Amino acid sequence: MPTDTFFNLPKEKRNRVVKAAIYQFASKGYSKASVTQIVHDAQIAKGSFYQYFNDKKSLYKYIVKMALDKKLEYIIEMDSSKIDGLYYFLIQINIAIIRFAEENINLARIVNDLPNMEQTYIYEELEIYHKKSGLNLFIPRLKKAVQEGKIKPEVNIHYAAHLLYNSSLFITNYFLEEKGVNSHKDMIPVIENIIGLIILGIKKDGGES
């Protein structure tokens, strides 16, 4: 969504703009993010900014797309084809997401802020990208597990996917806010616990609840 002009810029300058924008959106959110602050941080002229992007919204959409793409990169990288069991798959996907968050803190903040945009008109224009790294991450894998007879027949795939996506968001937020957590490795037990919980349930076998 940037203009051609933006792509003709030297990479270094483009990076300054992107970096400043990411910082603004991550720390202030879309509507409080200030174009004035972005151009100041990126050391470009106000007018230049509007030669790179039609408006603030265009920039935002570009950054969000970039963030979601980056998130997907981490997920694709994990080469899910080799992962057989559902439990292991879910562990891996959450680890991938946390690694994304670890290495791209501000992009992760932006991604995790997306659900808050859902009521706005901007969201609709982002929905396609968002879906790819949202619910759709889980639905196909759950369907496969159903076919393989590995999932209880009474489980509703739709709700389960929601729960899993939601959990991944929550896990990421947990990571982003928890100041004591330094590496994605520290999160592995948390992930295992939560995914284990979803897979096996809270309830002790044999007990009635």
Added chain:
Amino acid sequence: MPTDTFFNLPKEKRNRVVKAAIYQFASKGYSKASVTQIVHDAQIAKGSFYQYFNDKKSLYKYIVKMALDKKLEYIIEMDSSKIDGLYYFLIQINIAIIRFAEENINLARIVNDLPNMEQTYIYEELEIYHKKSGLNLFIPRLKKAVQEGKIKPEVNIHYAAHLLYNSSLFITNYFLEEKGVNSHKDMIPVIENIIGLIILGIKKDGGES
């Protein structure tokens, strides 16, 4: 967080202010909510507003506290002492929350928007209230279940509470957005499905994952 002046006001006037504020915060969110619009809707003078509240933030905190208190009312009302099983407890608590949302749509919106404030400085000042109707809703009950030997020993209570709180938020959002849902009763199957999932797990017994 209002001034004494506010509490000396006739109840009817106070209600006008509260109602207008709830509407603004629910529909626009904190930062986009307009003081000008609130005083207009409440039919009070701009200057009066600043005699009732030090600033917009004070009003927001007051409304949030009110919303959380109201939510708690619904939860307390359900008289959990009589509820024995954990599953049934979780179903009931989610139904209570949905009933709160059903009868106080705008307050529910404000409550469910709270996690988005987490990065802001305002959140810290609200944390205490938030906790009461958040995580702390689940932790004591989970501890009890542990003592009763009803929960797998490897389950981490802390994370389980997070997952349950998160699920309750997600269920509420689902209710608030789903236009086809008219009554909290329509949500009961959804709740049962999701809670069932958390209690029993996704995995089919006997299968390896």
Added chain:
Amino acid sequence: MPTDTFFNLPKEKRNRVVKAAIYQFASKGYSKASVTQIVHDAQIAKGSFYQYFNDKKSLYKYIVKMALDKKLEYIIEMDSSKIDGLYYFLIQINIAIIRFAEENINLARIVNDLPNMEQTYIYEELEIYHKKSGLNLFIPRLKKAVQEGKIKPEVNIHYAAHLLYNSSLFITNYFLEEKGVNSHKDMIPVIENIIGLIILGIKKDGGES
């Protein structure tokens, strides 16, 4: 189209705003007129301006309405009921318009600039007022003259009204620009000439053209 706030202002302040606005619109036209300049000239704060008027357009519409009303005042004042002949009526109406222009130069400039707004969306919202001091000034009088048998049957009332309205605009512009003309009295011969021309025609009787 101003807000109540504007009308609550002391007359002196209101006049400062109106005067500054008239000056801007008259000298720059609608789109080049600067709100910043207006508030500067009127010695009010930018924010105050937007408490008086919703936007620049509202102010413009207010000023245009004011200008057209003022123009009408001069026309109504001439007490057309006592004016019998069409020629005399047309002379008088043009004199009234020139007197309006003489005593309200900038308002007259704004009024005479209106036809240029015709292609804009603003015009539509002003049309009603404009019509009253435009074509409709002439049509009823021409109809009356037709009934009295004083007008050639082949004359199309519609076109004649247009020609007369157009001539009045032209006469006013002539007055506004002609630097040598100091008083409306200097314009009387011009008016008589032009109206005489429209009434009697250019052509010498008996000559073939």
Added chain:
Amino acid sequence: MPTDTFFNLPKEKRNRVVKAAIYQFASKGYSKASVTQIVHDAQIAKGSFYQYFNDKKSLYKYIVKMALDKKLEYIIEMDSSKIDGLYYFLIQINIAIIRFAEENINLARIVNDLPNMEQTYIYEELEIYHKKSGLNLFIPRLKKAVQEGKIKPEVNIHYAAHLLYNSSLFITNYFLEEKGVNSHKDMIPVIENIIGLIILGIKKDGGES
């Protein structure tokens, strides 16, 4: 008013610039016309534009001159020497102008917008050209008619010329705006009516006004 560079350009490129400029000035007016849009439409570089013209004003003056020249072409073409009567001459000249408008809608819009520029400093620099296709169109012919004794002695040539010029503008505007009018031929009755009116007057012979 373009630079030599402009005239050294291949004709095709020059035309692209001219066409884009005409479109802008016709549809937006001088001050709203966008240089950025012109260079975009003409597919030339911003910098190139300023090598062809010193500034926006220079381009405008060039286009206006072009428009007035084109208008004159249509008028000259009608070979007025062969036209004898004043009435017929006026009919023909108005038809010529309408034909110009019909075949050069955007140029006609620019020409008819000129009077609105009269208050601006730009106008002065265009005045010479404007006059040639304005008042001066009528004055010589009126003088001739006076010499031939075909015009009432009390008619002031100067004012009559103004009225006629003004009427031609009005007729053209009428043509440009009237959506039901497809061809200049549809305008002939209107022209005959208005010119007839000016030649013979509104007043019925024998009646007193």
Added chain:
DNA sequence: GATGAATGAGGATTCATTCAT
């Protein structure tokens, strides 16, 4: 205690023109 006008820094966006390559 009530009122509502005043404030001004800040918001996003536009645009003719310049200048380095």
Added chain:
DNA sequence: TATGAATGAATCCTCATTCAT
């Protein structure tokens, strides 16, 4: 000569807060 990125003052407008009455 052609290019297109850079510029920055100017545009309209918003809004929480203050203050005089």
